[in-house]
Amino acid sequence: MVNRLGRTSLYVFLAVCGFMTVFPILNILAVSFSSSRAIISGEVSLWPVEFNAQAYVQLIRDGQLLAALKNTVIITAAGTALHMLATTPAAYTLSKKRLRGRAFFTFVVLFSMLFGTGLIPLFLLMKQLQLLDSYWAIWLPGLVSAYNLFVMKSFFEGMPAELEESATIDGATDLSIFFRLTLPLSKPILAAISLFYAVALWNTYSNALYFITDSRLLPVTVKLYQMLQMPIDSLLSGAEGASYIQPEGLKAAAIILTVAPILLVYPFLQKHFVKGVLLGSVKG
Structure with missing residues (x-):
């Protein structure tokens, strides 16, 4: 009882x-x-009242939010690929005990995790490298996440050493072992870390706000912030049509369009997300 x-x-x-x-x-x-x-x-609570989709129609006709969504898709897709290309080899290399200077390189990564770069030095660096108003200003500062690297490193360390030894006896090189043996067995952790990076890039805000001034390159998070803070009429090119729609309805539609893609993708990757994190966090 x-x-x-x-x-x-x-x-x-x-x-x-x-x-x-x-x-x-x-x-x-x-x-x-x-x-x-x-x-x-104030009649709306959990169910639409006097159902209509004019807010979405107006946003689609205006095109600014869709352009920002396209920018975010580019930032997320290309950025995730770049992050994984940098993180995966680094984590695999640091997982090998025979690596000379392994403790030093691990400490360097850990140090970057504990102490971050200041905003002003980072801005000056991006300016000196002429990366302002480009997506590289979003990708490069966080190209390798220390947390994601350590999770993936822990996963690689938990793989049986006998697999690599047997492949070496058969004449496989280090690159062959990495691409033909390690990566196919690492799909759960690769999916999990990819999801980490993709969500972070989809929600990127600070770097885009600081380093991108060209309105044609702004991601949807910054565009959404502008729509929530400024009058709708000043943001939508079709202000004539927007005058017949309550601004709160337009803002709500913009929020839904912003979060819907990542919410639709996440359920399909959830099993890899949970399994990958558990495998990467606990050494067997």
């Missing part, structure tokens, strides 16, 4: 926490599909 009561209380508590987490998203979704009259009168 006590166990059943405790289990029921736990379920109720988790249900309340889940509802509190989902409620803001459902509310914003409902506002984005509601009429201006319903939004002004």
